[in-house]
Structures are given as C-alpha cells and as structure tokens.
Amino acid sequence: MHCQPRLKHEVYIWSKNNQICLICDEATDTAHSICNFCETELPWLMDHCEVCALPLPMAGLTCGQCQRQPPTFKHVATPFTYSFPVDTLISRFKHQARWPLGHLLAHLLGQCLQDRYENAELTRPDCLFPVPMARRRLRERGYNQATMLARWLSQDLDIPCDERVLLRPHETVAQQDLDAKNRKSNLLKAFALAPGAAVKGLHLALVDDVLTTGATANSLARLLIDAGARQVDVYCLARTPKPGT
Template structure:
C-alpha cells in the first residue's frame, strides 16, 4: 500500500548545496536557487515614496496621496516593482501552486528585510499575514500571504501570528477594481479574532503585492484602532500608478 502519491519528476530539495537557478536553469553559484546574474537583473525598486513605496522619480520623497491622506500604516517595505519576471514568479506561485518560487521570493525578501533591520528599519513584534477570502482559499487550497509570512518568520526570527485577523466577508476579487471600488469592496471585510492581543504592539502585515494599498489601509486602520503602536507592510512587489513607466 502506497502512502504517498507516485511522482516521477525531480524532487525540489531546498537545502541541496548544488542548486539550479529557478529562472535560467543554469547552475547557481550559492546555496540559494537563483544565480547572481538573475538576482541582479530582478526589477529592484528604486526611488520611491517613503510611506507607501510608490515608485517616484527621486529619492527621499513622499507621494501626494500619502501627504494629503496619511495612511494608518507607517511604512511599506518591498524589494521589487511588479514587473517581469517578478510578476510572472508571483503569479505562478499564487495561481499555479509553484511553491519553490514562493519560497525563493520569501528568502530574498528576508535577506532584504534583514539588511533594513540592520540599518534603518525597526523590527516588529510579529508578522501578520493578510487573510484570504474563504471562497478563494477553498479554490486555491492555500493562502500565499500566510506561506510567505511563515517562511519569513523562520528566516528573520520574528513570530508569525496567523490567527490575529479574520476575513469576515468574501469580497469580490480586487484585481479588476479601481482604488475607490477597492476601498468600498473592503468595508467590514476584516475583523480581529476574539481575544486578539494588539494593544501596544508593533505589527507587520505580510502580502504578495501592494497595488492601491486599500487592503493594507483597511487592516492597518483596524489594528491601530485596536491599540497597535505601529503597523508596517512587508510585500514582495509594489505596482506603479496606472500608466506610469516602471
């Protein structure tokens, strides 16, 4: 009797020292499954808004939206812009269950965060994954934000609290909505779990991509209203404004 499904393909071994780059299939030059050339060519986020990480033409600026309507969160931390090949890697991880790609991105994000912790970023008390709508969780079978948060937790030694937040409403998918529609779509969509300990804590929300920031704002406002002293956003990629060049 077999207790595991038969699988004749290559098994992905994360700790194997002889890794193959997941992007170009060439031999990687480190224990991480990405070669130096491909890592260098990733769309690293350059100058950006000091609050929401929106790509901007110069360093040290805050975008007009954050100046006019300061968000509830303190900082968005994202290594990349949402462009090729990061957009493809996130899509394959998120919608095709290519977990090795998600693990790779999480490890690179962890390295980026560790550098920021050593320079200018305050370490949070806990990592909080953005909860997924129940309908999409059933369809997809996993919450990509929760997987990223747990991988990050292991890499940067910050606890992950997956049970602090609840998704109370199955809202429509956000991708096709504009900023105003996204905000309306998320009204009353989230809640704290009964007995959640938030007061006095510095928390970091974890998600894959930040687009308009509507989800981040809704959750950060919920946490700040419950007594959190600070909320940051950690994500893989930040999108530019529609029509802006990356």
Template sequence: MHCQPRYKREVYIWLKNNQMCLICDEPTESADCVCNVCETELPWLLEHCEVCALPLPMDGLICGQCQKQPPAFKQVVAPWTYSFPVDTLISRFKHQSRWPLGHLLARLLGQHLQHRFDNAELSLPDCLLLVPMARKRLRQRGFNQALMLTRWLSEHLAIAHDEHLLLRPHETVAQQALDAKTRKRNLLAAFALAPDAQVQGRHLALVDDVLTTGATAHSLARLLMEAGARQVDVYCLARTPKPGT
C-alpha cells in the same frame, strides 16, 4: 576488522552538488537557488514614496496620495516593482502552486529586511501578521500565499507570527478588477480581529505578496491601530507602479 571498505576517492557529496537557478535554470552555488546575474537583474525598487513605496522619479519623497490621505500604516517595504520577471514568478507561485518560487522570493525579501534591520533603517516588529484570504478564494486556490510567505519570513527573521489574529468573516469581490475607490468600498467591514487578539501597544507588520492601491493594507492597519497597535508596517514582495507609467 573494519566493516567499511577503504575508498580513497571522493564520493558523491550532496552538499557540494550545484543548485539550479529557479529563474534561468543555470547551475548556481547559491543556497537561495538564484544565480548572481538573475538576482542583479531583478526589478529592484529604488526611488519610491517613503510611505507606500510607490515608484517615483526621486528618492526621499512622499507621493501626492499619501500626503492627501495618509494611510493607517507607517511604511511599506518591498524589494521589487511588480514587473518581469518578478510578476511572472509571483503568478506561478500563486496560480500554479510553484512553492519553491515563493520560497525563493521570501528568502530574498527576508535578506532585504534583515539588511535594513541591521542598518537601523527599520525597527524590528513584535509580530508578523498575514493578510487573510476570503474563504471562497482559499477554496479555489487551496492555499493562502500570504500565510506561506509569513511562515517563511518568520523562520528566516526569527520573528513571531500570528496566523489567527486577523479574520476575514465577509466575502468580498476580488480586488484585481476594481479601481481604487471601488476597492476601498469593497473592503468596508471586510476584516475583523479575533476575540482574544493581543494588539495594544504592539508593533505589527502585515505580510502579503503584492501591494497595488494599498486599500487592503490600509483597512487592516486602521483596524489594528484603532485597537491600540503602536505601529503597523507592511512587508510585501513587490509594489505595482502607478497606472499609466
């Protein structure tokens, strides 16, 4: 006796159900929930500074700022420029708690990084570190987008991450409304290392959503390098262009 009735027709199979593109809302078979057209038309960062990833008219160059004042980090890796629709996707992720959008961008960033690891364009870091958020801002938003991106990247790339190595013990004014010089002054002594931080001789990578002036990344990288880190890289979703361009 068979408990299950015989049914020769194909039943509903969840794994074969089409996904919807999170950008255009059209059906897609991609597991990343983005259709090929939308992925192709994202504002991919092509020619850029070899150090800070600032968009430049030619590839293989180092921008004037990095030549004049080299940052503490070795290099910034960002797949896109901070323009439509990536800027909108990041904003909705951060300010409207649209976590699937952040997860989508993190997966694509992970694929971008994995491709560069596989081609020996980048060396694999020992650990991923998130950019810590001020407590007041964390209470207002309810989550740290850099923490979520770090967790997703860690899982996708199978790289360890540390959520407690970097601290932000002092409240600072929000960076968005400040110019480059004021940002640097604003970040003086803003960050610290955990008492038991293991930094000596390690290759570390900072994870954040957007790099604007690089002041935050420089401050954290300098802190890590002064503590004995071998190398500090920066992984982010997008790089803003130079103001006025």
C-alpha cells in the same frame, strides 16, 4: 502497493549543492536557487515614496497621495517593482502552487528587511500577520500565499508569526478586478479581529504578495490601530508602479 500520495504539483529538493536557478535553469553554486546574474537583473525597487513605496524619480520623497491622505500604516517595505520577471514568478507561485518560487522571493524580501533593520531604516516588529483570505477562496486555492510568505519570513528573521488574529469573514470581489475607488468600498467591514486578540501596544507587520493601491493594507492597519496597536508596517514582495507610468 504504493504508499506515497500522488501529488498534483512538482516536488523540489532544496539543498546547497548543485542548485539550478529557478529563473534561467542554469546551474548555480548559490544557496537559494538563483544565480548571481538573474538576481542582479531582477527589478529592484530603487527610489520610492518613503511611506507607501510607490516608485518615484527621486529618493527621500513622499508621494502626493500619501501627503493628501496619509495611510494608517507607517511604512511599506518591499524589494521589487511589480514587473518582469517578478510579476511572472509571483503569479506562478500564487496561482500555480509553484511554492519554491515564493520561497525564493520571501528569502530575498527577508534579506532586504534584515539590511534595513541593521541600517536603522526600519525597526523590527513584534509579530507578523499575513493578510487573510476569505474561506471560499481559500478552499478553492488550497492555501493562502500571504500565510506561506509570513511563515518563511518568520523563520528567516526570527520574528513570531500569528495566523489567527486577522479574519476575513465576508466574501468580497477580488481586488484585482476593481479600480482604486471600488477597492476601498469593497473592503468596508471585510476584515475582523479574532475574539480576544491582544494587539494593544504592539508593533505589527502585515505580510502580502503585492501592494497595488494599498486599500487592503490600509483597512487592516486601521483595524489594528483602532484595537490599540502601536504601529503597523507592510511587508510585500513587490510594489506596482503608478498606473500609466
């Protein structure tokens, strides 16, 4: 009699000995399943907008969009541009349940955030809020990748994570299928706060996988600020470049 459940996805054993790099499949002695060469070659975000993290040609600038229409969130913090191989790693984590890839990227994001806290570039938030997923899509996928990222970041950074405050009660078209203008209208009244949610005076950070136009993050930040939150930042794995660049 077999007592172990049958698992659809691969199971990985994470240890600090005899690790295999999840990108190149070569042996590595690092603790987080990525070799030094592959980590160096990842598309690290360099110069970027001080607000939305849009890649820019020079440091210390604010992009034109953020100058014309400042978003409700204060800062976007992300280590990578959404390009190869990070785009592929995120897609496999998100759509194929390759959770070790997401765990690895969350750890690298956590390292980036910790460095910025220590260098006084960012202040630590009071709590992490994952971007919510609509119920039907959650049932189809079986998990919310933003929630998993927020849990891992919470462990690495020792910051509380609350998965119950932000709700997505209404089904909407997937954001990746829409242009920038329609993304904003698609999100009207898409989100809500849980009854009795206490966010007044708090510094909060939204957690998601990728920031594209920032429409989702801005809608959620507006909801939280209107409810009395003091500041809202955004933490994500990667930032897309401006279309056409």
